[in-house]
Amino acid sequence: MKIMVKIELVARPENTEKVGLFFKRILPDTQNYDGCEGAKISRSTMEPNKLILIEYWESSEHYLQYGEWRNKTGDFETLRPLLSTEMDMQILEVLTDA
Numbered sequence: 001m002k003i004m005v006k007i008e009l010v011a012r013p014e015n016t017e018k019v020g021l022f023f024k025r026i027l028p029d030t031q032n033y034d035g036c037e038g039a040k041i042s043r044s045t046m047e048p049n050k051l052i053l054i055e056y057w058e059s060s061e062h063y064l065q066y067g068e069w070r071n072k073t074g075d076f077e078t079l080r081p082l083l084s085t086e087m088d089m090q091i092l093e094v095l096t097d098a
Contacts, residue, residue: 001060004091005056006054006090008050010083011050012049019079022078042054049084056094
């Protein structure tokens with residue numbers, strides 16, 4: 001089953017640019033990871049410190065393997081201090097490919 005992962009992040013005001021650069025650095029590896037069908041980061045026009053990461057995966061298993069790998073790289077530990085709140089993650093089943 002294909003899934004979409006939506007992660008909402010709120011950067012500390014002084015770190016918003018750093019968070020954007022962080023994702024520009026790591027997203028190419030995400031997009032090339034086995035099972036990833038796409039990943040993009042966007043920023044709210046109404047709340048400039050709020051970012052939304054959307055990823056599409058072939059399956060939950062692919063995403064879980066990716067998450068384990070990402071934990072081992074230490075990237076989440078690098079990101080967490082830049083945020084003002086915990087990341088809010090949702091995993092959703094993709095119902096259409098259109």
